[in-house]
Amino acid sequence: MKNYYVAKSRRVRSTPYTSRIENQGVTAYSVYNHMLLPAAFGSLEDSYHHLKEHVQIWDVAGERQVEIIGKDAAKLVQLMTCRDLSKSKIGRCYYCPIIDDKAGLINDPVVLKLREDRWWISVADSDVILFAKGLAIGKNFDVKIFEPNVDILAVQGPKSFRLMEKIFGTKTTEMKFFGFDYFEFEGVKHLIAKSGWSKQGGFEIYVENTKSGLALYDKLFELGKEFNVKPGCPNLIERIESALLSYGNDMDNNDNPFECGLDKFVHLDSNINFLGKEKLKEVRKKGINKKLMGVIIDTNEISVSKSINLTNDENLIIGELRSGGYSPHFKKVIGIAMLNKPYYEVSQKFKISINDEVFEGKVCDLPFI
């Protein structure tokens, strides 16, 4: 597969860490929320192994925040998600599918409750801020909505705990998963959450003070030497193995939360008010017509830049592959696919054509590991 350069411009925003990661060997970018998101530091497979054994620092500033503050903040946040937030606690993160009135997914952010009347929506790649603004204006809600100056640094990998303890003490490791708190670094407070887009453990530092964040970035590399720290980024293979879904890749506005296996975040029987609730009740009653599943393919190379059809023995299209990569763990290509009814059963076999060659595969449960 041929490579193409990314054209830089102000519209595709740099992050405070861009010059650092470019000195450290970033080789490819994606664009996420109109911002550069590092996509590779050389070999994807080397990064995969390193992430599973050591600790990496990620520039994930592209995970922008939508701040919603004011009297109606909680009402607006709840309106946008099918997850019941009525018992949510300050200092906790919540994975929340955001859907529209037709129950189509708009985003799948992590929502941080900062105060009863102040929330951050840490968004995947779509302009949730515009949806929130439109709703707030239309409903005449008493809120302020804006993108605060927050540029997340993720510290991921099994050695992230020891590294963070060296800087911030044991209070970091004592935090519960998806908890967050404020920690001081050289006199500046940083919001740090026990979270991140890998299943190898770690933290996300919500950097508001850029100067302090850059000093912290350098400190992480300095103190991280003994843990074999490296710069990194969300890893395609690791995140597929762990079934961390990617909005825009694995699911989009044409899919509803049930079709994406997000059932446990859909609270239809509570008395909360959210968009798409009636539509989702209908879906629950009638059943879904497609479902996101794992797939294993009998080959060891793939590059997915768009959906690839999956067919059965009768050459009928039974689904489409949406993400995929070679897994060193399975020694095969694994991926995430949307399978049509009734083909979304474990062990369902299919064929897939990759670069004009046909391979066999089978459906499996998520996550892989």
Add this chain to the structure above:
Amino acid sequence: MKNYYVAKSRRVRSTPYTSRIENQGVTAYSVYNHMLLPAAFGSLEDSYHHLKEHVQIWDVAGERQVEIIGKDAAKLVQLMTCRDLSKSKIGRCYYCPIIDDKAGLINDPVVLKLREDRWWISVADSDVILFAKGLAIGKNFDVKIFEPNVDILAVQGPKSFRLMEKIFGTKTTEMKFFGFDYFEFEGVKHLIAKSGWSKQGGFEIYVENTKSGLALYDKLFELGKEFNVKPGCPNLIERIESALLSYGNDMDNNDNPFECGLDKFVHLDSNINFLGKEKLKEVRKKGINKKLMGVIIDTNEISVSKSINLTNDENLIIGELRSGGYSPHFKKVIGIAMLNKPYYEVSQKFKISINDEVFEGKVCDLPFI
């Protein structure tokens, strides 16, 4: 400046033309509305000269459409823009700043009136569809909002007229600027507008039937041989010379239409109802504090990947450069900059540091040519 690869995935959508332009030598991409937008076919300067002399075919499928259809469609479209559309006509395109309730720019699309109750918003790089959905839900408007399957092909350059005549007849060239109509190609109707993101003349073909669009793509190259047709893309230099503003580059949500020199599209004295109207009246009364202007810089190389400060003799920051490139016409770097009050006057001098070297420049009117 070092180059980085673009990481492809389903989230960064390919277009129907992607495989063609890759065979034809595209070298760099930007990402626009979550879609690949070609950014270079080799030398920017060669493409610039070619565009000004011949004809180019552009894959600008990234200019996505937001279709708004239904009883309240016109009301919703008007609510989003400060341009008075009450006398708008079917079959015409309208450049319309879209602003929020604080008068901050959200997009600057071309709006096509297809019917009284059916509109396309041909958007720059932000998810206007989410803003429209939020507003429609909040206001309980009777509309359907979706992204139709439309992938624009632009035919740009002085020889575009003769090329289009060869395929569609003289009716194409007889259309007025920003008019549109339906034209048949091998039995399939295509909406074609006399428009495009260059000042060299041309058309935009709103391809809904992908199969026919691909055949048309090939036909344009076949019949275009005698006009020296080449694949191309919006050209940074040409568009700056022509002062075609780029949302996200030259302006963003922190700017209002007056600050961007879009005064003629702001209709405060009509009795139409749009968001941000009161705020804009306030701005008109108090005056603006910054303004987009042209700049000419005494150097012949620049690569703008983020805002670059402009300073005066007292080392005070008086503005920021937002786009720039070397103009073969002026034999200098030209650009678009946001200048603070009172420095947005023609001939205002400034200094700018590019790669640690300081250059002199001066402010000028837009457009350059």
